[in-house]
Amino acid sequence: MTVSENTSAWYQPEPSATLLERRQTDWQLVEIFQHPDYGNQLVIDHDLQISEADFAYNTAMTAPLLAVPECQEVAILGGGDGGVMNELLAAYDRLEKSLGQVTLIDIDGDVIDLCRQYLPRCCGTAFEDPRSEVIVGDAFGWLEQARGLDAVIYDLTMDPVREGISRSEFMQDIFGKIHDSLRPGGVVSLQACGEWQPDRRQLLEELRGNLDERFDAPLEQVVMVPSYGEMWTFLAARKPPA
Amino acid sequence: MTVSENTSAWYQPEPSATLLERRQTDWQLVEIFQHPDYGNQLVIDHDLQISEADFAYNTAMTAPLLAVPECQEVAILGGGDGGVMNELLAAYDRLEKSLGQVTLIDIDGDVIDLCRQYLPRCCGTAFEDPRSEVIVGDAFGWLEQARGLDAVIYDLTMDPVREGISRSEFMQDIFGKIHDSLRPGGVVSLQACGEWQPDRRQLLEELRGNLDERFDAPLEQVVMVPSYGEMWTFLAARKPPA
Numbered sequence: 001m002t003v004s005e006n007t008s009a010w011y012q013p014e015p016s017a018t019l020l021e022r023r024q025t026d027w028q029l030v031e032i033f034q035h036p037d038y039g040n041q042l043v044i045d046h047d048l049q050i051s052e053a054d055f056a057y058n059t060a061m062t063a064p065l066l067a068v069p070e071c072q073e074v075a076i077l078g079g080g081d082g083g084v085m086n087e088l089l090a091a092y093d094r095l096e097k098s099l100g101q102v103t104l105i106d107i108d109g110d111v112i113d114l115c116r117q118y119l120p121r122c123c124g125t126a127f128e129d130p131r132s133e134v135i136v137g138d139a140f141g142w143l144e145q146a147r148g149l150d151a152v153i154y155d156l157t158m159d160p161v162r163e164g165i166s167r168s169e170f171m172q173d174i175f176g177k178i179h180d181s182l183r184p185g186g187v188v189s190l191q192a193c194g195e196w197q198p199d200r201r202q203l204l205e206e207l208r209g210n211l212d213e214r215f216d217a218p219l220e221q222v223v224m225v226p227s228y229g230e231m232w233t234f235l236a237a238r239k240p241p242a
Numbered sequence: 243m244t245v246s247e248n249t250s251a252w253y254q255p256e257p258s259a260t261l262l263e264r265r266q267t268d269w270q271l272v273e274i275f276q277h278p279d280y281g282n283q284l285v286i287d288h289d290l291q292i293s294e295a296d297f298a299y300n301t302a303m304t305a306p307l308l309a310v311p312e313c314q315e316v317a318i319l320g321g322g323d324g325g326v327m328n329e330l331l332a333a334y335d336r337l338e339k340s341l342g343q344v345t346l347i348d349i350d351g352d353v354i355d356l357c358r359q360y361l362p363r364c365c366g367t368a369f370e371d372p373r374s375e376v377i378v379g380d381a382f383g384w385l386e387q388a389r390g391l392d393a394v395i396y397d398l399t400m401d402p403v404r405e406g407i408s409r410s411e412f413m414q415d416i417f418g419k420i421h422d423s424l425r426p427g428g429v430v431s432l433q434a435c436g437e438w439q440p441d442r443r444q445l446l447e448e449l450r451g452n453l454d455e456r457f458d459a460p461l462e463q464v465v466m467v468p469s470y471g472e473m474w475t476f477l478a479a480r481k482p483p484a
Contacts, residue, residue: 037311039337053308053337059301066295066468069279094363095281095295121336219473222464226308231461 017041020118025110032118038227040118042081044111050081051227052121057191058087060223061153064189064236066091071150072100075181077139079155080106081115082123088153089129099131105143109136140174146181154178154190158203167203171210179214184242188215194230195222204233211237259283262360267352274360280469282360284323286353292323293469294363299433300329302465303395306431306478308333313392314342317423319381321397322348323357324365330395331371341373347385351378382416388423396420396432400445409445413452421456426484430457436472437464446475453479 017033020040024030031043039052050057061084065071076085085104092099106112112134115123126132135142139156160170178188192207193200211218215237225232259275262282266272273285281294292299303326307313318327327346334341348354354376357365368374377384381398402412420430434449435442453460457479467474 037308037337037339053333055333055336056301056305059298060465063298063466063468066279067466091295091297094297095279097279219466220464221466221473222462223302224305224309224461224463224478226305231463236466 021114023110023114025108027108027110030108030111030114032114035227039121041227042111042115042119042122048227050083050119050122052119053226054083054122054228055087056223057225057232058083058122060221060225060232060234061155061189061191062088062091063221064187064219065151065153066095068151068185068187068238071187072098073149074099074102074151074153075143075146075149076102076104076153077143077156078106079104079153080108080111081119082112082126083119084153084155085132086122086124086126089126089131090124101131101133103133103135103142105135105137105139107136107138112136140177143177143181148183149181149186150183151187151189152178152181154188158192158207168206171206175210175214179239182239184239187236187238189236190234192233192235194228194232196230200233207235211235214239216240263356265352265356267350269350269352272350272353272356274356277469281363283469284353284357284361284364290469292325292361292364294361295468296325296364296470297329298465299467299474300325300364302463302467302474302476303397303431303433304330304333305463306429306461307393307395308337310393310427310429313429314340315391316341316344316393316395317385317388317391318344318346318395319385319398320348321346321395322350322353323361324354324368325361326395326397327374328364328366328368331368331373332366343373343375345375345377345384347377347379347381349378349380354378382419385419385423390425391423391428392425393429393431394420394423396430400434400449410448413448417452417456421481424481426481429478429480431478432476434475434477436470436474438472442475449477453477456481458482 017035020032020034022031028045033041035041035051041051042049085102088102116127160167193203217238219236221234222231259277262274262276264273270287275283277283283293284291327344330344358369402409435445459480461478463476464473
C-alpha cells in the first residue's frame with residue numbers, strides 16, 4: 001500500500017455533473033458545474049479548480065498561517081474563487097484573533113463574479129468582509145511593490161504566465177518576489193500538484209530547491225481534496241527571522 | 243528538504259497556555275488549557291488531544307466520507323471532543339446532503355462535558371444536533387453489534403486498551419470488528435500518528451498491513467494540525483464493494 005495506489009476508487013465519475021454556466025472571459029474559459037455529491041464546481045480551461053465540498057483545500061492552505069504569531073497582513077495571489085480567503089477569515093473569527101487585512105489579487109474579475117454567484121458555500125461572505133480587499137489585476141505586479149507582509153498564499157499554478165521563460169526561471173522570479181514582500185519570520189503557503197501529474201517528482205524537487213534557497217522550516221502536506229480524484233501536495237516555508 | 247525537517251519552527255511554545263480546569267475522571271486526567279494562539283485545548287493524561295485552531299484534524303478525518311455515495315449511517319469511535327462529529331455535520335449541511343445518523347461512542351462522559359463547556363469552537367452544536375446520538379460507553383463493545391454502517395471514523399489511539407494483548411493483536415481485533423460493521427463499499431477513516439513518534443515507521447507498516455488484509459483503495463494523508471508541533475498522518479480505506 002502506498003499513498004498513490006488506487007485512490008481513484010474514492011472519487012465519483014464526473015459525467016454526472018450538470019453545466020450551469022459557461023463564459024469565455026478576457027482570460028480563459030470559465031465553466032460552473034453542479035455535481036450531485038461535491039456541490040458546485042469551478043472549472044477553468046477544462047481544468048477543475050475547486051468544488052464546494054473541498055474545504056480540505058482551503059484548510060491546508062491556511063493551516064500554516066495559524067501557527068504564525070501576529071499574522072496580520074496577508075496576500076492571496078490568485079484564489080479568485082474566494083475559498084481560501086473565506087477559510088482564513090473564518091479561522092480568525094473562530095479563534096477571535098485580530099486580522100489587519102487580507103488582499104486577494106486575481107487577474108479575472110469574471111471568476112470572482114461567477115464564484116460569488118454559484119459557489120457561495122466556497123467563498124462564503126469573504127468578498128464582503130471589511131478585512132478583505134480584492135484587486136482585479138496582475139498578482140505579480142502587485143507583489144513587486146508589496147513589503148512587510150506576514151504571509152503570502154500562492155493560489156496559482158507553477159506554469160509560467162509569460163512566454164519565453166522556463167518554469168525554472170519563473171519559479172526563481174516568483175519566490176524571489178515573495179521573499180522580498182515578506183517580513184522576516186513571515187510565511188509562504190502554496191498548492192503544488194496532484195499525485196498523478198506526469199512531472200510531479202521534478203516539479204516538487206524544483207519547488208523544494210527554490211524554497212530551500214530563501215526560506216527555512218519547510219512543511220509538506222499530502223491532502224485528500226474530495227472532488228479532485230487524486231491526492232494533492234501543499235508546501236509552506238518561512239522567511240528566516242531577522 | 244523533507245517533510246519532517248525543522249517543522250518545530252512553526253509551533254508556538256506551550257508554556258504560554260493557561261490551565262482552565264483539571265479533572266481526574268473515572269478514566270483519565272483531563273485538563274483544559276487556554277492557548278493565546280490556538281484557542282482552548284483538551285489535554286488527556288498530559289497528551290494534547292486537540293485545540294480549537296485544529297480544524298485541519300477534523301477536515302482530514304471527514305474528507306474521505308465526502309467521496310462516498312449515500313453515506314448515511316456513520317459511527318465515530320472515541321472523538322469525545324466533538325470536533326470530528328461537528329465537521330461532518332457541518333459538511334453535510336453546507337452540501338445540503340442528507341445524513342441518517344452519526345453515533346459517537348466515547349468512554350468518558352466528562353470529556354464530552356468539558357469540551358461542550360470549554361471547546362465550543364471545536365464541537366460547535368454537534369452534541370445538540372438531531373442527527374447525532376452520543377453513547378457514553380465502550381466503543382469496541384458497541385462496534386461488535388453494529389452492522390451495515392456506511393462509515394466508521396476511528397478517533398482513538400492504537401495502544402491496546404486491554405492488558406495482556408499486543409498492539410498487533412489489538413489492531414487485528416479492531417480492524418476485524420470495523421470490517422464486519424461496515425456495508426460493502428463502506429469506509430474506515432482514522433488518525434494514525436505524528437511524524438516524531440519513535441515507532442512511527444513500524445506502526446504505519448502494521449496499520450497498512452491490517453488495512454490491506456481486509457480493505458481496498460487505501461488513502462494516506464500527511465497534514466499540518468496547527469497546534470500539534472508535528473505533522474500528522476491519517477489513513478482511510480474501503481471495504482470492497484460486493
